Amino acid sequence: MDRKDAILQHRTSLPIASVEMRLVDEVRKHDTIIIVGETGSGKTTQLPQYLSNAGFCFDGKVIGITQPRRVAAVTVAKRVAEECDVQLGQKVGYAIRFEDVTSRSTRIKYMTDGLLLREALLDPILSRYNIIIVDEAHERTVHTDVLLGLLKKVQDTRLQKQKLDKLDLNNLIQFDNGSQSSNTKLTPLKLIIMSASLDAKGFSEYFGGAKAFHVQGRQHPVDILYTYHPEPDYVDATLIMIFQIHLEEGPGDILAFLTGQEEIESVDRLVHERLKQLPEGSRNVLTVPIYSSLPSEHQMNVFKPTPVSFRKVILATNIAETSVTIPGVKYVIDTGLVKVKNYNPVTGMESLIIVPISKAQSLQRSGRAGREGPGKCFRLYPESEFWKLKDSAVPEIKRCNLSNIVLQLKALGIDNLLEFDFMEKPSREAITNSLQQLYLLGALSDDCKLTDPVGFQMARFPLDPIYSKALILSGEFKCSEEMLIVVAMLSVESIFYSPREKLEEARSAWKRFSSSDGDHQTLVIVFRAAAEYLKKIKAATSKTKAIEKNLNRWCSDNFINNRSLKHALDVHSQIKRHLEQIDMSLSSCGDDMLQFRKCLTASFFLNAAEKQPDGSYRVKATGQNVQIHPSSVLFRSKPDSIIFNELVQTNQSYVRTISRAWSPGLVSYYD
């Protein structure tokens, strides 16, 4: 059988294939439908093809499918292009940040939900799209939630416009100038919300009682086992369970869900300690940790085949719940816990807390045991506890800073944020605090309208509003080159990589970069050092592989996280291009650090703090008492007046990424 036949056979065997005609028919009849598809149903790859074949892409219109994650958008698009036997980027394509693989002929377009939100800024009624499919809606990321609200509104606007167009058409005969409306023929926007089970009702209610369809999945059965009693020490319980499975169950790898890096490292260590107590014949266990901040070359270890006669034990965070699918797993250990970020809109304080998972999440976790054959899931809690879990997790929109979202929606012409039809409304406090912050940044006027040009410019930058403002201000202070680097570096995950066992070595490597002015200037120095090194190797070779290898070497020599650095380089060039487009020229302050400090102080004045007699700091805006985080270059010098970028609550309240503020009263002493 050749590849084409194999693809055809695969496609027709998928559970969704038997309901193709029915689904197409329902999409014709209704403007919005909900599809509940279990894993393996084929909904993500097949439905767009069915709709395209049924003629929904007439007049060059596009079917858009959104995903919460970049990798998913790319891999699914590649698969569908192959199934359609077309070149990727032609009829089937994808678009994610930094990468647009579409063309004029693209009819099926996979993309991230965040990217579609950005597109809406340029085309608020999304006129290119006939159908938008929102996939993985049950994950309820901020982007998905905002998108759902927006799409609901766009549907309405397009219906209204359509009615007006008809009126215009009638008037055409009278006025003979309907050219503008007649050549942009608008169709209603069809919406398809795709979700995993449990919450179809919520989506259906939100979309005015839209019909929901269930599509069978293709999963192997998974036995669920509970403990009799709650486990007071889940780390220890995990450890015991790993050995119980290893000694009593048949072959197959184990996936254990833990809450964070530290826990994973300690379970890893303990497994190896206890292995020594086992008879030699039972020591055939291989542990593989995986969590997001682990360098990618180490992450790849989970995909290496397990050596013959060995059992692999994967110790994972939530990354293995959705983002990474690991083959070979037959046993899942579920602690029932997850670490989530929390945000206090009143204080602006962020923290990470460990909370019980939802029923949906526990189902997702147990499902990881049944991908290749029947499996078992050991839940480290009693069944009675399972029934007490919430159906689904608190959506992200209720747990995050809303400033960016509020700014986006304002730019889309949605003026009354408190009235906006969110599926789940964020608290009034969270919204009003964001409005106030945007007002203080100059993005909103006294009557709460987006300011022109500052507010509009800020909305266009793919940055936190406070960073967008910093960038705009830096033009006046003649240090936009430096600020561009700072906002790029601040937009990515931590740039410094500190493995516990080599902490001293790392610290001495970073000394080269550190500046007594603060962490911002330090970031500029790191970025410039990396950019200069990159320039040097690019002059020596043009081979992409060699360039990458050298850059990775430089990163590991300097204890810099290579993924973060590459990301910062990408953000930097994207924003730079954007600045060119809006004719903002770049300027450098050179060695004039005072100028840069003035600009930092002016930009981050909302995050200013002053030293107290006891060496702690008082945040000016809220009066909170905080400490300088020990990772800051200013940890020891403790200047009188600082600005900061992050406020985090751990065992104490800390401010992170700090610079000396410029205080005019003290300037003569310092400069």
Place this chain on the structure above:
DNA sequence: GAGCACTGC
């Protein structure tokens, strides 16, 4: 002198 779940524009 501390510790960071996961995404995304």
